[in-house]
Amino acid sequence: MKVKVPQKIRVGGHNYSIVLNEAIEDEGLKGAHNPRKLTIEINPIRPKEQWGATLIHEFVHAINRVYLNSRLCEDDADSIGQGWYQIFEELGIEFDCSLIEES
Numbered sequence: 815m816k817v818k819v820p821q822k823i824r825v826g827g828h829n830y831s832i833v834l835n836e837a838i839e840d841e842g843l844k845g846a847h848n849p850r851k852l853t854i855e856i857n858p859i860r861p862k863e864q865w866g867a868t869l870i871h872e873f874v875h876a877i878n879r880v881y882l883n884s885r886l887c888e889d890d891a892d893s894i895g896q897g898w899y900q901i902f903e904e905l906g907i908e909f910d911c912s913l914i915e916e917s
Contacts, residue, residue: 839860
């Protein structure tokens with residue numbers, strides 16, 4: 815089952831924009847969570863097969879910031895994100911990122 819990833823998503827009371835951003839490639843990033851701009855950014859240079867896992871990872875960062883007062887470290891976010899992504903794959907859930915646009 816494909817799930818269309820929207821251009822905006824709410825985490826707590828915060829409305830995040832989900833965008834493609836080539837500039838984060840300069841930092842070697844697959845994705846980024848920017849709490850100041852309320853964006854979740856995906857690196858469009860990376861293979862599209864990685865975008866779903868990257869989105870989940872960045873969603874974990876947003877949840878961590880909003881609900882956990884940023885208590886998780888990067889390794890925790892990575893492990894939780896990979897765990898959720900594996901569960902979604904096992905359930906047959908794929909992420910369709912066709913609605914996401916360049917920032």
